Amino acid sequence: MEWRLYARDRVAMFWTMAFPVLLLLGFGTIFRDGGGPKLSVVRVQSAVQSPHDAALDQALTDLQLKVQTLTKAEAEARWSRGETAAQVEPDGEGYRLRLNSYLMAQAGATAGLVNQAWLMAQARMSGAPEPQRIPVQVESPGHKRSTNYASFLLPGLLGLNLVSMGLFSVGMVNVSYREKGKFRRLAVTPLPKWIFLLGQVLHRLTITVVQAAILILVGRLVFGIQNQGSFSHLLLIMTLGTGCFMAFGFALSGFAETSEGYAAISNLVFFPLMLLSGVYFTLDAAPAWLQHTVALLPLAPFLRALRAVFNDGAGLAGHGLGLAIVAAWGFAAFLLAVRRFRWS
Amino acid sequence: MPAPALRIRGLRKAFPKVVAVDGVDLEVARGEVFGLLGPNGAGKTTTLEIIEGLTSADAGSIEILGLTWEQQGQEIRSRIGVQLQSTSLFNKITPREALDLYGSYYPKRRGTQELLDLVQLEEKADAYHVTLSGGQQQRLALAMALVNDPELVFLDEPTTGLDPQARRSLWDVVRRMKGEGRTVVLTTHYMDEAEALCDRLAIMDHGKVIATGTPASLISELAIPSVVELTFEGAAPEPAAFAARLGQAVERRADLWEIPTPDPKTLLPRLLEAAEAAVVPFQQVHVRRATLEDVFLHRTGRSLRE
Ligand SMILES: Nc1ncnc2c1ncn2[C@@H]1O[C@H](COP(=O)(O)OP(=O)(O)O)[C@@H](O)[C@H]1O
Ligand SMILES: [Mg+2]
Numbered sequence: 001m002e003w004r005l006y007a008r009d010r011v012a013m014f015w016t017m018a019f020p021v022l023l024l025l026g027f028g029t030i031f032r033d034g035g036g037p038k039l040s041v042v043r044v045q046s047a048v049q050s051p052h053d054a055a056l057d058q059a060l061t062d063l064q065l066k067v068q069t070l071t072k073a074e075a076e077a078r079w080s081r082g083e084t085a086a087q088v089e090p091d092g093e094g095y096r097l098r099l100n101s102y103l104m105a106q107a108g109a110t111a112g113l114v115n116q117a118w119l120m121a122q123a124r125m126s127g128a129p130e131p132q133r134i135p136v137q138v139e140s141p142g143h144k145r146s147t148n149y150a151s152f153l154l155p156g157l158l159g160l161n162l163v164s165m166g167l168f169s170v171g172m173v174n175v176s177y178r179e180k181g182k183f184r185r186l187a188v189t190p191l192p193k194w195i196f197l198l199g200q201v202l203h204r205l206t207i208t209v210v211q212a213a214i215l216i217l218v219g220r221l222v223f224g225i226q227n228q229g230s231f232s233h234l235l236l237i238m239t240l241g242t243g244c245f246m247a248f249g250f251a252l253s254g255f256a257e258t259s260e261g262y263a264a265i266s267n268l269v270f271f272p273l274m275l276l277s278g279v280y281f282t283l284d285a286a287p288a289w290l291q292h293t294v295a296l297l298p299l300a301p302f303l304r305a306l307r308a309v310f311n312d313g314a315g316l317a318g319h320g321l322g323l324a325i326v327a328a329w330g331f332a333a334f335l336l337a338v339r340r341f342r343w344s
Numbered sequence: 345m346p347a348p349a350l351r352i353r354g355l356r357k358a359f360p361k362v363v364a365v366d367g368v369d370l371e372v373a374r375g376e377v378f379g380l381l382g383p384n385g386a387g388k389t390t391t392l393e394i395i396e397g398l399t400s401a402d403a404g405s406i407e408i409l410g411l412t413w414e415q416q417g418q419e420i421r422s423r424i425g426v427q428l429q430s431t432s433l434f435n436k437i438t439p440r441e442a443l444d445l446y447g448s449y450y451p452k453r454r455g456t457q458e459l460l461d462l463v464q465l466e467e468k469a470d471a472y473h474v475t476l477s478g479g480q481q482q483r484l485a486l487a488m489a490l491v492n493d494p495e496l497v498f499l500d501e502p503t504t505g506l507d508p509q510a511r512r513s514l515w516d517v518v519r520r521m522k523g524e525g526r527t528v529v530l531t532t533h534y535m536d537e538a539e540a541l542c543d544r545l546a547i548m549d550h551g552k553v554i555a556t557g558t559p560a561s562l563i564s565e566l567a568i569p570s571v572v573e574l575t576f577e578g579a580a581p582e583p584a585a586f587a588a589r590l591g592q593a594v595e596r597r598a599d600l601w602e603i604p605t606p607d608p609k610t611l612l613p614r615l616l617e618a619a620e621a622a623v624v625p626f627q628q629v630h631v632r633r634a635t636l637e638d639v640f641l642h643r644t645g646r647s648l649r650e
Contacts, residue, residue, distance in 0.1 A: 182432050
């Protein structure tokens with residue numbers, strides 16, 4: 001019986017069956033060009049090119065790592081934008097390996113290969129009697145080092161919670177209330193749609209701020225995690241982000257007839273947003289056009305600003321454009337939500 | 345002279361499998377209680393929801409208090425009151441909160457306490473909506489329909505599923521609305537309700553209005569204003585043979601035969617004679633005045649209750 005009903009809901013059927021396949025095809029195509037997913041490492045040029053450098057670079061290439069050689073200044077700029085996962089830089093006689101605290105899965109794998117390359121290079125040169133490893137240092141894009149890995153997780157968790165609340169919970173509740181006819185009685189009152197939706201967004205906003213406050217408080221009491229930035233900046237970023245992703249949820253709910261349909265549609269938006277935003281792994285291996293496109297998505301600038309303020313104690317100066325992108329998406333999504341909203 | 349409360353011309357709405365409303369014309373005067381009477385599926389709810397702006401029509405024109413949806417939608421919304429066939433509210437809202445909340449959407453509103461008094465919900469004013477009985481929920485829906493002091497009130501099957509006592513108390517509220525000078529348009533499939541409450545009514549079937557008028561005029565227009573009933577113990581037998589012998593149509597209901605007639609006085613002796621000759625095991629004989637039920641039966645060949 002469940003199956004029959006399910007089969008009748010064509011939209012849901014199509015998306016649940018076809019979506020994972022499409023996702024695979026899509027990502028497969030995008031990342032195929034490089035002939036396999038290459039891990040990449042940023043290589044900061046030494047002032048004077050030594051034989052060590054040449055041997056290391058050769059070994060890195062031999063191990064199929066994609067090496068991007070940059071000057072110190074270029075590398076630094078890239079690092080601050082949070083686009084670098086792992087970076088090898090000269091340090092006195094030897095080298096140092098810097099890993100991005102937010103991209104640890106990717107950076108960790110890269111670090112393994114880099115060290116292997118360095119061992120290889122030393123063996124080939126057979127000059128060094130005792131092979132050495134490159135010391136590793138984990139840092140945020142704002143150069144904060146913390147012994148406490150949880151502190152790097154917290155802002156990401158705050159952001160993720162908010163995105164999933166917007167895309168899944170808010171939109172889903174909206175669709176299921178509509179399905180149950182909870183809005184029909186409102187439809188015959190003079191209440192305008194946009195006021196109703198705005199009220200919903202503000203209501204959710206309050207809830208998320210309270211949630212965030214609880215999360216931050218627990219982080220502080222249990223793990224001693226401190227907010228390094230100003231709370232008013234944090235509030236501003238959270239407000240923009242909540243508004244944006246709640247409006248997203250409402251806008252998407254206007255496209256779904258049933259809750260099952262909504263689940264499919266929200267996944268359709270959520271996965272690419274998460275995977276392509278460069279938040280969990282960098283997109284070095286993806287074609288340039290894709291990298292430019294995803295730079296306009298709202299998730300990355302939002303998380304970047306949130307992390308910078310919370311962990312690095314940064315101001316909002318460098319994040320104006322990013323936050324403007326978030327606000328623009330939020331506004332557009334809200335307009336779309338009002339346009340598509342139906343009471344029944 | 346003010347515009348009529350409601351004027352509808354050529355209203356039509358087709359769903360994929362059925363034409364729910366098929367060319368409906370209606371005119372409702374101000375201050376009147378107007379009923380749409382018809383069996384389930386007649387198209388009453390669809391008609392009402394089109395008028396209320398919830399469903400779009402395929403064709404037809406609607407004028408509400410002299411206003412049209414295209415031009416004065418917000419004004420219509422603030423001047424009408426609506427009780428939907430089923431009002432789905434949030435489970436954990438109380439009647440008092442619901443009235444406050446919905447009242448806040450309107451420019452003009454009546455006091456929550458006054459409304460609670462009107463529908464006799466004071467004791468339950470602070471109980472969660474889920475805990476209310478069916479009758480109490482209907483009374484709340486009725487109060488919500490009055491929250492903006494509307495000139496025109498739409499009630500969709502206000503008493504369906506209620507026990508007789510709860511129905512009477514809802515009827516009182518409807519009469520009070522009329523007393524306050526409001527126009528009421530209600531739907532029902534109970535003919536006694538239509539007779540008791542409505543000044544005028546339209547009988548609907550298969551999306552069409554098949555008769556309009558006051559309850560009394562609809563009945564007196566029938567060529568056969570009386571019905572003779574023979575009741576049986578248990579199920580009534582097949583009447584075909586008896587009808588042939590009597591030379592008159594006989595309808596079988598669950599436990600009785602109905603014989604409509606313009607002249608019960610001459611029918612009765614013949615009837616009793618024929619019944620005795622055919623050894624019909626009936627229990628009792630009644631003669632009654634025709635009702636709206638008979639009007640419907642006469643016009644459609646079917647019973648309202650089926
Ligand atoms: N949303 C809908 N989709 C398809 N058919 C519908 C819909 N609403 C009503 N109908 C059909 O239209 C007809 C009239 O229904 P309705 O207006 O609810 O009748 P009533 O209120 O008189 O019982 C019925 O046959 C019903 O099945
Ligand atoms: Mg109905």
